[in-house]
Amino acid sequence: MKKQTIDTRPAGPKPWYDPRVRSLFFQAIAIALVFWGGWILVDNTLSNMESRGISTGFGFLGETAGFGIIMNLVPYDATMSYGRTFWVGLTNTLLVSAMGVVAATILGFIIGVARLSSNWLVAKMALVYIEVIRNIPLLLQIFFWYFAVLSNLPSPRQSVDVGGALFLNNRGLYLPDPVTQEGFGIVWGGILLAIAAVVGIRIWAKKRQLATGQIFPTFKVGVAILVLVPIISYLVAGRPLEWDLPALRGFNFGGGITIIPELAALWIALSLYTASFIAEIVRSGILSVSKGQTEASKALGLPNGLTLRLVVIPQAMRVIIPPLTSQYLNLVKNSSLATAIGYPDLVAVFMGTTLNQTGQAVEVVAITMAVYLTISLLISLFMNIYNRAVAIKER
């Protein structure tokens, strides 16, 4: 008996006519080409560098660096390794970036709001600030603050002296360094207690407002607690804090904490420059909130400040955050201009001195690029998470 099988499926096209197979095929070829190109590039670079007698590999990171760095947040001296110079440079970059992001954000929001002020003078001053600062190249602004402003401070021996504890001269700002003594744990406890209390009060106040509509002055009470509780615990513990005062030793100041002018110049320039862009972003965000929202809020009897804080800004944030992320990324990358004024950031220390002393350009440049990429991607990640939190929730 003959067995008959009947194929009920429609006869599909031949594989080489099938669009899905075709697209997969070409995508596979494209990926293979990219990887092959990358492999050729790496392999050729390595073998050619070897044939030219150029050292390769990352062994140099363990060798003794042997040069000094003026500012280090992680312990460093010349006997440590090149790998350690990387961390010194990285922490210096992160410090100035973080300081810049905070200052630029605060200043940018203030100026952005001022730009829309109904007060003619305030609005015009904000306009002039934005147009002047954002239209001058950042490098020139850094030079201006470093060579024109901070260099003109008096020399160490003619320092500006504030109460024998704080000194300002062309080598930096010298502050007393707090040295904790035995029993300072009580003060830490006080600080933690104060923070916990403020958080508790905030939650309670919100609940009460929802239940009764009464508003509790959370902000004023919070500040009072944060200031008073640590002070009281400090006194109770018997003042367990001594100050290491800066003093003129030889021809420079020693002791205390030093903020070097390179850091100050870079920080000021980066903050002012980025703030001018953030101000425009804030303005665009506020203007994107329809006028009806403001009018509705006024109709409910909310004062100007509360209208801005509770109605306008939360809606404006949706427009503000994506371009704000770009500004943060720009600020971090612009911080590499530090090398022009001798601030020891990652580019100046690691891609400068370390690269030059070891001569391993490919490795050092690759590491440095990877670091900036990582920092930028992390900032993007966190800003995207924040963006999702404030975005319109569609239910």
Add this chain to the structure above:
Amino acid sequence: MRKTKSIALGIALAVGTFSATGAMAATTLENVKEKGHLQCGVTSGLPGFSQPDEKGNWTGIDVDTCRAVAAAIFGDANAVEFTPLTAKERFTALQSGEIDMLSRNTTWTLTRDASLGLNFAGVNYYDGQGFLINKGIGVDDATQLDGATICIQAGTTTELNLSDYFRAKGMEFKPIVFDTSEQTVQGFAAGRCDVLTSDRSQLAALRSKLSDPSSAKILPNTISKEPLGPVVRQGDDQWFNIVKWVLSVQINAEELGVTSANADDMLKSDNPNIQRLLGTDGDMGAKLGLPDDFGYQAVKLVGNYGEMYDRNVGPDTPLGLDRGINALWTEGGIMYAPPVR
């Protein structure tokens, strides 16, 4: 932008080596001849060593070292193009093939010679590191510099020597590292640091750039050996020999009394040493792959070593540096070149 340039150089190195399989086949000499000029890396402006004037003409002892090589190859001391480089950029520029030779007051050290894929082709100036101080700090010896703030140029041996010196003496210092020597002087002039450190030959030049040179003085201490000379890529021995022997010919020419002024008369000399030097006897040039009169061209068009020294850094120039150890070995110095034979 410095950073952009370094990255560009890094990429150029990666991509350059990528395509180097083809380029490696041609020797540096062939490449230079094909281009019709020598590409020479120099400083971005250091009086006496390499500095452009207002018309863009480069002068200096390092510049003349390049010009002599060009004269030896082309019979034309102007067949050179100069690439100004910062200390940080110089080795990458040479490794990536952007320049044919580096003549940028570069110190010869073991690490640079052995791990950068480069060869040092001799010494055209024996230098040492010193200190320029602001007179106001009242110091007259380097051992009194404990706690000083010191301006340095990035990417130099100076950074390491300084650290070594202070560590050995158990003293502390604060380094301010600038990218170019102009910025270093600016930082010193602005009072950001008490001390500027660099090779001694440069200190005099840098001091002359200050608005009030008398406010600063050079300390007597020399804390390191800095033999400065031209550098070439490793792996092209012919080119290495050319650069090495052009410099040697200039030093030998001084020893034999051959100058740019009397080179033509010296062609008739009976002295076999001079005959070999100027190419009237033997085939010294052919051995290097150069015309036989390469020595004549180099000396005639650029001068012997002494002329080069006197013209650029000698006592009659703004730098006013005595020959000191850079005098010929026959005159109490250590400038000594192997014989041309």
